[in-house]
Amino acid sequence: MRISFMNLVKTAAVVLLSYTVVAGLLMPVPRLEILNETIRNLYFHVPMWFSQIVIFSVALYHSLRYLMAQGNSKISLKEKQKIDLAAYSAVTVGMLFGVLGLLTGMMWANFTWGAPWSSDVKLNCTAIGMLMYLAYFVLRASFTDEEKQSRFAAIYNVFCYVLFVVLIFVIPRMKEFSVHPGNGGNPAFAKYDLDSYMRMVFYPAVIGWICLSIWIWDILRKYREVLLFRSLQD
Amino acid sequence: MNWRNAFVLAQKESRSEWRQRSIFGALLLYAVLTVFLIYFSFRHVEPILWSGLLWLALLFGSVDALSKGFLQEGRDRHFYYYTLIGPIEFLTAKLMYNILLMVVLGFFTLLLFILFLGFPVVDIGAFACILLGGMVCFTILFTFMSVLAARSGKSTTLVSILTLPIAIPLLAIIISATQKTMIAHSFGEYSNDLLFLSALNILLLALAVILFKYTWQD
Numbered sequence: 496m497r498i499s500f501m502n503l504v505k506t507a508a509v510v511l512l513s514y515t516v517v518a519g520l521l522m523p524v525p526r527l528e529i530l531n532e533t534i535r536n537l538y539f540h541v542p543m544w545f546s547q548i549v550i551f552s553v554a555l556y557h558s559l560r561y562l563m564a565q566g567n568s569k570i571s572l573k574e575k576q577k578i579d580l581a582a583y584s585a586v587t588v589g590m591l592f593g594v595l596g597l598l599t600g601m602m603w604a605n606f607t608w609g610a611p612w613s614s615d616v617k618l619n620c621t622a623i624g625m626l627m628y629l630a631y632f633v634l635r636a637s638f639t640d641e642e643k644q645s646r647f648a649a650i651y652n653v654f655c656y657v658l659f660v661v662l663i664f665v666i667p668r669m670k671e672f673s674v675h676p677g678n679g680g681n682p683a684f685a686k687y688d689l690d691s692y693m694r695m696v697f698y699p700a701v702i703g704w705i706c707l708s709i710w711i712w713d714i715l716r717k718y719r720e721v722l723l724f725r726s727l728q729d
Numbered sequence: 730m731n732w733r734n735a736f737v738l739a740q741k742e743s744r745s746e747w748r749q750r751s752i753f754g755a756l757l758l759y760a761v762l763t764v765f766l767i768y769f770s771f772r773h774v775e776p777i778l779w780s781g782l783l784w785l786a787l788l789f790g791s792v793d794a795l796s797k798g799f800l801q802e803g804r805d806r807h808f809y810y811y812t813l814i815g816p817i818e819f820l821t822a823k824l825m826y827n828i829l830l831m832v833v834l835g836f837f838t839l840l841l842f843i844l845f846l847g848f849p850v851v852d853i854g855a856f857a858c859i860l861l862g863g864m865v866c867f868t869i870l871f872t873f874m875s876v877l878a879a880r881s882g883k884s885t886t887l888v889s890i891l892t893l894p895i896a897i898p899l900l901a902i903i904i905s906a907t908q909k910t911m912i913a914h915s916f917g918e919y920s921n922d923l924l925f926l927s928a929l930n931i932l933l934l935a936l937a938v939i940l941f942k943y944t945w946q947d
Contacts, residue, residue, distance in 0.1 A: 623894050634887070637883040657932065657936055658895055669925065
């Protein structure tokens with residue numbers, strides 16, 4: 496078997512996520528008030544957001560590539576469409592992981608903070624970030640010309656990513672109060688109670704989920720390529 | 730980048746606006762109606778609410794004022810500009826004109842607010858800085874997004890869909906900064922907000938300038 500980057504990613508996703516599910520549910524965790532056993536959600540909720548930002552970065556990379564290639568007549572139309580589909584699929588997968596992150600977070604919050612949705616800076620900022628990326632799909636849908644659709648989607652994606660980073664990493668740290676660790680003066684996980692057992696699961700879980708998101712992205716991208724080029728042949 | 734070309738285009742924009750005064754009049758009337766609506770729904774407004782309502786009035790005023798510009802021009806006018814000037818000059822001209830329009834409109838809305846709902850601000854200098862910074866922020870954002878929406882040839886709702894998610898956090902920061910000008914007397918209290926607002930303005934402007942050239946060809 497040829498060892499390619501994607502094969503490594505797939506193997507890592509299978510191995511690390513099987514480990515995460517088994518070890519995440521069976522390994523010892525610190526006994527803490529309020530959190531109790533729900534602390535195991537750390538292996539599922541937090542990696543969703545890591546994967547989302549990684550996959551949005553993939554989308555940014557492909558959008559930038561599209562904008563570079565767009566004026567270049569040496570690159571074929573088919574190649575450009577492939578780059579655009581890569582960016583589009585990455586945004587779709589990013590949204591999927593965002594929804595999963597919100598759902599796991601709401602479940603966790605329901606048991607620890609008493610309600611699925613509290614008016615926390617970080618919650619509100621992520622919700623707004625998701626709305627920004629939803630607008631990406633609306634923008635795409637409103638163009639009929641394919642070349643213009645790809646170009647303007649790429650432009651908006653670059654704009655959106657920069658503001659998304661400001662929204663997620665800068666604004667929550669400016670506010671005085673937040674219930675999330677590492678924000679609003681709360682200590683981050685490193686200082687918190689992430690003991691050595693939890694680290695042994697948490698770091699593999701993060702890498703595993705990121706690999707899974709890349710895997711899903713790869714399949715979606717190829718699926719959309721097949722759909723597009725088959726419809727062109729007919 | 731030729732500043733003279735940009736300046737001439739901005740001048741042309743304001744002149745044509747002046748010739749069709751009815752459109753500008755409609756914007757002013759819209760501002761009057763918004764403030765009146767707020768006045769009749771609340772009668773007496775607490776200082777905390779005052780800043781929020783002022784910025785909401787300004788936000789919806791600017792959606793209306795700035796989105797019409799590109800949508801009215803249409804495809805043929807765009808081709809004409811395309812033969813005359815470069816993208817950066819065009820953007821500069823539009824921004825200059827839009828900022829002027831927004832400052833006039835913002836000042837007018839503020840006057841109406843003072844007239845009907847009072848003026849709870851203590852630190853007028855800081856308030857003026859925040860007002861100006863916020864308006865410039867909105868102008869850059871709306872101008873850029875209305876270009877994207879206009880090229881799709883679809884309705885104005887697209888402008889709102891693209892801008893409002895980004896406008897919400899901006900609005901939250903601007904409103905809380907405005908509220909501070911009603912109690913604080915020292916500059917240190919909102920220097921952070923002002924710094925963030927100026928950094929954001931520079932970021933938005935840089936993004937708009939870098940990305941605008943890709944919207945230029947049709």
